[in-house]
Amino acid sequence: MKRGTMAVVSIGPGDAGNLTPRAREALEAAEVIAGYGAYLQQIDALLGGKLIIESGMHGELERCRKALEQYRGGRRTCLVSGGDAGVYGLAGLVLELMSPEEQAALRVLPGVTSATACAALLGAPLTHDFAVISLSDLLTSEHLIEKRLKMAAEGDFVTVLYNPQSIKRRRLFSRAAEIFLAHRSPSTPVGLVREAYRDGQRVMLGTLEELASQNWVDMKTTVLIGNSETFSSGGRMITPRGYGG
Incomplete structure (x- = not known):
């Protein structure tokens, strides 16, 4: 049977x-749309008349396999991924499950990722070199996460933290604050954005010494830690690019 089309859509x-x-x-244009339930809700107006494949948290592998079944059965199939599918998203997993011929035909459509979306709400914190680190230890060891945090702090990167803490996982968030405080001024600007571009959005600009005490930070929050030159002004977080102003 002739294959359909397959796209991973951010x-x-x-x-x-x-x-x-x-x-x-x-x-x-899709006949089939597969995705995590919360992401499908974001695009609810576009789901009419489609076959919907929905699964919950930790159902990524099953979701990808079911989407590929539809594609291999000849249907126009989209697998949706929040943010950008290539940044902690499903593009890599789909490619791992495909043959070389299928990999060559796959379309991966880019999107706005949380780091840049939250940066826009805060001002301009990412206008110089930056690093993005997830604090989730489900797929990465705590040891490796701490190593990456130390290297980002030592390298004076503006650093974006995804998945900073959950109900069961709090140690790495406080540890991240300790690591950065060992390398940066306590007054370093820090931005926190929760539920970006959703109802209940919260945007806060504070300092590094206050970071560990922000108990409301959760998996829906993105944290941006400035570098040694980042400053705040007018309620905005700004990292100079060095154009000479």
Whole structure:
């Protein structure tokens, strides 16, 4: 049987307003859309008349396999991924499950990732070199996460923390604050964004010495830690690029 088409579609953070035109076009043309339930809710207006494959947290492998079954059965299939599918998303997993011929035909459509979306809400914190580190230890060891935190802190990178803490996992968040305090001033600006571009959005600008005490930070929060030159002004977080101003 002739294969259909397969696209991994990045849908950005928050509501459908952050969808790119190319992503919207692919979703409108699809016969099958697969995704995590919360992500499908973001694009609810585009789901009419489609076969929907929905699964919950930790159902990534099953979701990808079911989407590939539809594609191999000849249907136009989209697998949606929050933020950008290539940044802690499903693009890599789908490619791992494909044959070389299928890999060559796959379309991966980019999107707005949490780091840049939250940076825009805070001002301009990422206008120089930066690192992105997830504090989730489900797929990465604590030892390796701490090593990466130390290297980012020592290298004076602006650092974005994804998945900073959960109900069961709090140690790494406080440990991250300790590591950065060992290398940066306590007054270093830190931005926190929760539920970006969703109802209940919260944006806070504080300092590094206050970071560990922010008990409301959870898996829906993104943390941006400034470098040695980052400053705050007018309620904005700004990292100079060095243009000479």
